[in-house]
Amino acid sequence: MLLGPRLTRLLGGTNPVREGSPLRSGPALIACVSMAASLVLAAIVAFTVWRDPGPRTGVLTVIDTGSVPIRVGLQVDGLSAVVALMVCCVALAVQVYSVAYMDGDRRYSSYAAFISVFTSAMLLVVFAGDLLVLYAGWEVMGVCSYFLIGHHWEDRANSRAAVKAFLVTRLGDVGFLIGILVLGAAAGSFSLDVVLAKAATMPHTTVTAAALLLLAGVAGKSAQFPLHTWLPDAMAGPTPISALIHAATMVAAGVYVVARLYPVFYLAPAALTVLGAVAVISMVGSALAALAQDDLKRVLAYSTISQLGVMAAGLAVGADTAAIFHLLTHGAFKALLFLSAGCVIVVAGSNMLAHYGGLRRGMPITFWSMTVGLAALVGVPPFSGWFSKDSVIEAAQHSALHGGESAGIPVTRGWFSYEPLQQPDSISASALPHDWIRLGTHQSLDRVEGQATAVGYGPNFYHVDLPAGVAWLVYLGLLLTVALTAAYAARAWLMTFFGEPRGSYEIREAPKTMSWTVAVLAVPAAILGFFGLGADELRPHVGSAILALVLAAAGAGAAFLVWNRDPARDPALALGRLRPVFARAFYVDELYEALVVRPLWALARHVVIFDARRVDAAVVGSGRGARRLGGLLRRPQNGNPQTYLTGLLAGVVVIVAGVVIFR
Secondary structure (H helix, E strand, C coil): CCHHHHHHHHHHCCCCCCCCCHHHCHHHHHHHHHHHHHHHHHHHHHHHHHHCCCCEEEEEEEECCCCCCEEEEEEECHHHHHHHHHHHHHHHHHHHHHHHHCCCCCCHHHHHHHHHHHHHHHHHHHHECEHHHHHHHHHHHHHHHHHHHCCCCCCHHHHHHHHHHHHHHHHHHHHHHHHHHHHHHHHCCCEHHHHHHHHHHCCHHHHHHHHHHHHHHHHHHCCCCCCCCHHHHHHHCCHHHHHHHHHCCCHHHHHHHHHHCHHHHHCCHHHHHHHHHHHHHHHHHHHHHHCCCCEHHHHHHHHHHHHHHHHHHHHHCCCHHHHHHHHHHHHHHHHHHHHHHHHHHHHHCCCEHHHCCCCCCCCHHHHHHHHHHHHHHHCCCCCHHHHHHHHHHHHHHHHHHCCCECCCEECCCCCCEEEECCCCCCCCHHHCCHHHHHHCCCCCEEEECCEEEECCCCCCEECCECCHHHHHHHHHHHHHHHHHHHHHHHHHHHHHHCCCCCCCCCCCCCCHHHHHHHHHHHHHHHHHHHHHCCCHHHCCCHHHHHHHHHHHHHHHHHHHHHHHHCCCCCHHHHHCCHHHHHHCHHHHHHHHHHHHHHHHHHHHHHHHHHHHHHHHHHHHHHHHHHHHHHHHHHCCCCCCHHHHHHHHHHHHHHHHHHHHHCC
16 A cells, blocks of 8 residues: 555656546556555455454564653554455545546646555554554544645635645644543553553543543544534545545544544543534534535535534444444445545536436436435435444433443453463452453453463443433434434435436436446445344344434425425525525634634734834844944954054054153
């Protein structure tokens, strides 16, 4: 993967990619082959972990910092393996799709290279065995997003969106880095194993502060309230980049980190409470915003914020497995939706829903593929989103009905105890790793080089206790989000593919490289949910499934009834005076403009004026004074020998006169 960007740039130059013969293009070939090789390797890793579960770690080197060492190494387990497989699948689809989508782009080689770097950075986050190594990948993704969103830099909207994405996510990353440093200092190591094993022995205040600081970075990367505003604007970039950011990288990283460090968040109930509240605001508010958008890509952007809120809600109520499952299914159907939207945009030449209509007749592959994606997004059985979303709703329902207590969520990852054991067959509770201490689960242990390590995976469970009010808020927010999701999905589907055509363009299928990539992605979006049937907590539950289906039918039915009255009219007009509020996403951007941007601009202007009139004036005045003094002092040094001789003789006369007078 890391060789892909170099070869792509080396062979790319400025040659455009030619549709119909993508293999003639060096950049396209290198980008796609390197990504395909990464996918094969990720599949081998996932298969190996599936056959022989358990964590595998490897350390390349240890950097001695003088205090807390940095172990440059990787860690592979079930969580990282399956997420890495999803990342590589989506990235390969984006690279192949881009061969046609970026046809004729003179900067395609750098574009493809940045996609490879972007994917590599996400894989580093997924496989990192050390928090600082994870942070390195985390920051590289931020830089790559800046370059890719602003790929068409000549368009001011693109450059502004790139800068906004970079700055907003950097704001959250300040807290994220401080949280990592707090955990590393408290544990004496940045190694994930050590941090998780020693989290229970840290002061509660330290763990809570670290978890809340980490949430700042998660909110920025995963576009959750209040740092969500960059994601809709990022739609100004190329559509394949939108698919990559929304489905496999960047926004997925935040949810993944919470799941990876879940024992830390488990020990900080206040952080999970905050996460639950943020999730509700994000998923409901963004779903309402999606309902009123005119731009198809912005509909999908707000949909992503909302679905990430669903994942955050699952993590808040203790359903970390269900949240990750929804992350995987979301990666499949959201990549499908964005790439399908790209097909529509290429044909129609516009992002606006008002310019579509009747496209199903001339774009059958795109129509059926996008239908699968929207069905998975809404949660229509048996598509993938139904399985994962139902698992989250069931966990939230259990938490609400039991006063905030979560159902026991199995933990399939073992942790190490770093305390030397003399008698491993009879161990006191104090010698066990923290997750076994709190659960009181007996584990068989073996001695390995003077330390204890788990050799079996027993029935371990996390029990998260949220305030009852927050639990109910999360549950009701999820149900409302289901109805709203169905409404905005039905609106986009009907306005795009049904009714009479509202444009003068020729309705035809997108280029084969694009349309067939979309068709292939429709398969995992349709069937991925069935892979969760092997886990009890991921199987559908009758009560929550029926309730969710009723709400989805109500939301989609309402959108259809409004649209059916006048297919040429936007159903969102039925929102009346609320539509401008929803369309502007509750004026959060305007609020930030008034409270943050304008005061900072005013402060910057005052600083500039103060600098010019005070600081610069003092510096310039000092320079002028020194120059004037130098001018006075240099007058005797005019280079005229007669002046020098006259001065010398005058001096001699004065000295002689003084000697004679004062003798």
